Amino acid sequence: MGIPPIDSTLIPFYQKMKQYNMVLISHSGEEHAVDADEHQAYGSPLAFRLPLVLGVQVILAHAATTGHHIDENHPEKIKIPSYQLLARMLDNPKYQGKLFVDLSAISLYNHLGPQVDTLLQRNDWNVRMMDGSDYPLPAVNFLIRTSKLKSKGYINSEEREMLNEVYSYNPLLFDLLVKRVMKHPKLKTKLSPEAFHFPKSLPSGAIRN
Numbered sequence: 621m622g623i624p625p626i627d628s629t630l631i632p633f634y635q636k637m638k639q640y641n642m643v644l645i646s647h648s649g650e651e652h653a654v655d656a657d658e659h660q661a662y663g664s665p666l667a668f669r670l671p672l673v674l675g676v677q678v679i680l681a682h683a684a685t686t687g688h689h690i691d692e693n694h695p696e697k698i699k700i701p702s703y704q705l706l707a708r709m710l711d712n713p714k715y716q717g718k719l720f721v722d723l724s725a726i727s728l729y730n731h732l733g734p735q736v737d738t739l740l741q742r743n744d745w746n747v748r749m750m751d752g753s754d755y756p757l758p759a760v761n762f763l764i765r766t767s768k769l770k771s772k773g774y775i776n777s778e779e780r781e782m783l784n785e786v787y788s789y790n791p792l793l794f795d796l797l798v799k800r801v802m803k804h805p806k807l808k809t810k811l812s813p814e815a816f817h818f819p820k821s822l823p824s825g826a827i828r829n
Contacts, residue, residue, distance in 0.1 A: 623662065630670070634676050638674060642823075643676075643679060648681060649685055651686075663687065664702065665689070665702060665705045666689065666690075668719075669709075672718050677822060677823075681752060682724055682731070683706060683739055685703055685731040703734075703738060707742075720750065721748060722752035724754035726739065727802065729764070732769070732772055737805065740804040741807055745815075750817065751796060755795075766780045766784055773805030799811060
């Protein structure tokens with residue numbers, strides 16, 4: 621959208637959001653579905669500290685599972701994986717009850733790796749998650765690679781066969797099921813049912829992604 625979330629000119633807007641108990645949902649991580657090169661910095665999880673500090677509840681779509689952004693705490697301002705910045709924020713007590721993530725796109729082939737492993741491992745984050753589809757991307761066949769899910773150890777052969785059959789009938793149902801069956805390749809931990817519920821600490825009916 622070309623809107624830098626950390627821009628101080630947005631403060632009156634954020635204050636109105638807080639006043640009316642509105643929730644901000646935005647892309648996080650790098651954007652690859654559309655041309656956004658000049659605006660990639662806007663997807664940094666750190667860019668959302670401003671609305672969070674002002675008391676706005678924020679949902680970061682895709683849980684920052686793509687790309688790299690500047691670590692502003694590093695003396696050399698190096699770039700690190702975006703999900704590591706998000707993890708730091710999720711573990712910060714001052715964002716408890718304010719910062720949430722959705723699970724849209726995490727099973728796409730270009731999101732798989734340590735970033736998704738972290739989501740599958742950190743069961744303490746499940747209460748701050750919710751499901752999202754990022755439709756129509758789940759229906760774009762070349763983005764869905766169950767062979768890669770299997771080779772990386774997220775699913776087994778039987779699960780792949782079942783998921784492929786479901787995908788041929790209903791890509792949206794597939795999107796939900798694949799995230800329900802995915803396991804950490806080594807620890808075998810997975811997302812709990814709680815991760816697919818609308819968090820109770822968000823306003824009822826505020827947003828349904």
